[in-house]
Amino acid sequence: MTQDVPGDDDLACTQVVMLITDYLDDALAPADRARIDEHLADCDGCTVVLDQFRTTVRTTGTLRSEDLDRLDPGTRDDLLGVFRRWAAERPGA
Ligand SMILES: [Zn+2]
Numbered sequence: 001m002t003q004d005v006p007g008d009d010d011l012a013c014t015q016v017v018m019l020i021t022d023y024l025d026d027a028l029a030p031a032d033r034a035r036i037d038e039h040l041a042d043c044d045g046c047t048v049v050l051d052q053f054r055t056t057v058r059t060t061g062t063l064r065s066e067d068l069d070r071l072d073p074g075t076r077d078d079l080l081g082v083f084r085r086w087a088a089e090r091p092g093a
Pocket of ligand 1: 012013016039043045046
């Protein structure tokens with residue numbers, strides 16, 4: 001354990017948002033899930049995003065892009081805003 005990998009302990013908000021669908025699908029490794037839980041405990045912004053995703057999943061049963069069209073406009077705009085923001089901030093993607 002001599003290597004100090006940046007971000008190994010603290011996830012960036014964009015990373016959390018990118019992983020949130022897997023988080024809700026229970027598709028993450030337990031260690032990754034724990035890191036997101038830790039981040040959420042300290043980050044109101046990501047907690048709000050998670051709530052929005054949860055609501056979306058509950059409404060549509062999934063998070064496919066075509067399902068966004070069936071959301072009410074306010075929720076959809078919120079989600080799309082979040083997507084755009086993290087997509088714009090994603091390094092190298
Ligand atoms: Zn965050």
